[in-house]
Amino acid sequence: MNILTNSITLTAILFTIFLILFYRNMKNLIYKNIFILNIALLILGTPRISNAVLIPSAGTESETTITAQLMSNDGIYFPPNPSTLVTAGTASYATAVSTDPDFFESEINLGNSDRTINSHSSSSSSSVFLNLDANISNGGVLNDPAAIATFQSQHYTAAKSSSLDPLFSRAATISQGLISNFLIQNTFTDDTFPPPNSFNPLLNLTWDIDKLKMKSEAASSLSYMRDTIEIVQQSGGKTKTTTIGFVSLLENGKESTMYLGDSSSQAIKNWFDTNINRIDDQLILKENPGNLSVSVPLLDEFINPQQSLILHLKNTHIELSYEAPPRATFQVGQSIGHEIVGESQKFQMHWDKTNNTLYFDRLPINIKDKYKNDPLNGGYIEIDPLTHFASIEGREYFSGTEIRLLDRRGNVLYRASLPTLVFEGSIFQSQGFNMFAPILNVLEANLDVSSWLQDYFKEISFESILLPELFLGFEQTKIGSDIWDQNFNTPVNAILSFSGPKPSTVPEPTTLVLFILGFMYLILMEIKYCSRVFIKTSPNSPYNHPSGGNIPVVASIAALIPR
Known part of the structure; x- marks a missing residue:
């Protein structure tokens, strides 16, 4: 039961007791019951913020x-x-x-x-x-x-x-x-x-x-x-x-x-x-x-x-x-990030209870399979510090600023806003993640040098039912109970990927015949002149501007325009 339900239940019990004791003095009963309700709420506590x-x-x-x-x-x-x-x-x-x-x-x-x-x-x-x-x-x-x-x-x-x-x-x-x-x-x-x-x-x-x-x-x-x-x-x-x-x-x-x-x-x-x-x-x-x-x-x-x-x-x-409400969601589609190797304690997440701050070491990216030669492999994930601001129904909410992907030379190849992150353990046993941060605004992406980023952006389109997201996972049982009431340091998995419906049922993207009609050609040309973020392009890239150099676009908007 939640706090309000507990408060009402406790108050009803005490009300019945006082009704028996003070049935001849209803005015006295009302005053005492108001007092009891306040004490009950004080004892049980109230949520810091509502849904x-x-x-x-x-x-x-x-x-x-x-x-x-x-x-x-x-x-x-x-x-x-x-x-x-x-x-x-x-x-x-x-x-x-x-x-x-x-x-x-x-x-x-x-x-x-x-x-x-x-x-x-x-x-x-x-x-x-x-x-x-x-x-x-x-x-x-x-x-x-x-x-x-x-x-x-x-x-x-x-x-x-x-x-x-x-x-x-x-x-x-x-x-x-x-x-x-x-x-x-x-x-x-x-x-x-x-x-x-x-x-x-x-x-x-x-x-x-x-x-x-x-x-x-x-x-x-x-x-x-x-x-x-x-x-x-x-x-x-x-x-x-x-x-x-x-x-x-x-x-x-x-x-x-x-x-x-x-x-x-x-x-x-x-x-x-x-x-x-x-x-x-x-x-x-x-x-x-x-x-x-x-x-x-x-x-x-x-x-x-x-x-x-x-x-x-x-x-x-x-x-x-x-x-996109920050909640526990299924990880699907393209992914990249840092996975804990063995019993490694080297790269960690840190919780400072005194300052209500969650911060991260620079986490090395370890990619397998076809992206092993990608410049992001051997690079790093950087996550700016986040501040705790709310607790609701067992979930903890944090506010932050940015996430960045760096290549092995320290060059930023990807940068996105990371305004809100939630801790929620409901699917940890099935997917291994218990912290989630939706990404609505990609600020910078270098598609010219990273094949992983190219494939990542292919999954963001008008018809896409996937949401870019940062997934984090750590073993909270090793920390103890009431983990957010104490300082701790722990290894953490960090994956940049997508959230979506259950993985086994995600459909293939459909063809948008309607948007291939003449007008959308103008839209495709116009998106080159959006002015928020630079995407670097190769000379043969379909995104390349005739004048050469970088094309300014809002990545989160540009991705919605059919190519």
Whole structure:
């Protein structure tokens, strides 16, 4: 029985006793019974935190209009250009998974998605509208300022649990509007070209944001929002690409926001600081917000007599909500890590009761089979210290920061957030693990040098019912009873892998025919420009950017995009 049940039972017994002794004085009985109830609760103790406080949920919502205008454009006109391409599309995704092999669902639509499995539910929706100014196709002299295009979009995602039962729910939505190959030209000749610095046309972008909300509550939840405009200019044999926008992430209520666009990033940051409230694990748009406006100079090559310029504008918006209660779960799929060898006491986990801190030695990675030549073999697992913050029904909860995989030379090949870890011994006898930490946000992964990481990321996709997770196992019986009431040091197994339904029933990934349709090609190209984590690629890699070097992506988001 739990503490509350014990308290009620004890109080009922004492109430009966006092009823017999004080049946003639009911007022006295009531006072004494209240006193007894308080004493009973004091004797039995009360939980430090309730289940409800740790039940995770995440959500996003936005409504945005972006207007593109040419400014200071005297002397510019649109030549007739029937080849201008206009494309717009959306896709939404929702999944919910439990540990029962008969209970998992995933849905992908070009409109709305909604899934509910046991205690987990997710939903998402998006819409996009793109308006192109008629002058672009028909040709004509421009007004100043001259509207080029308007991008309007609405998005919503939600992932929530009604209990602490595993496994997870996830919702994502993405929209994209593309205007490609529209042409402008200046009318000046050598004789009529204006004096230096008097002809400086600009492309102005204005965000009119009517709704913006993100939340990430309790243990192991994440919400993500990204909105960008990509501008490609081509003139005089030169091409320039500029990306402007923002990327915001909330993990367990902790915010991380990046502002994109060299000269524009400060203006975007200032807008956020002025118009966004950061309260109660949420980002919420204030009432009556101002518009966000930034300008991009046109190419210098265009500032020449009779010169033309081709513009491409692409607006991409991505939102994601993700929740996974930390609980004992089955380990399935790809794995790597440290296993205790024999009676070795060399590499240990340490519990400091005085400071409520759990910390780890650097644990050597010992890989077998086909990955024995992988650079991670002979490397290390690094786990940052974790702090104990809750005890519920025999489970102990810890908060942390990161986990890293290092190669044998000490180079970081993998890095992920590790915000919450739980100790739960219910499946230790069957699987050998009694500590579990869901991983929702991969911060860094070098796929170029590690075949294990390549295979690991293949198991993370839109249709995947697997959840990246850190599994730890130690023999608690050798420590004694009430292990968390004393300091201890113990060898520990540490495995980076996946949690999922019972291993014997995990199905093979299915083909997503719907997402192979034309629009998703644009999404695949766009994911190269996410700006959270660097994945290094080889020259022949399908992830390689034409400009070479590292590709910035949010790994946890990029993995959801079909390849």
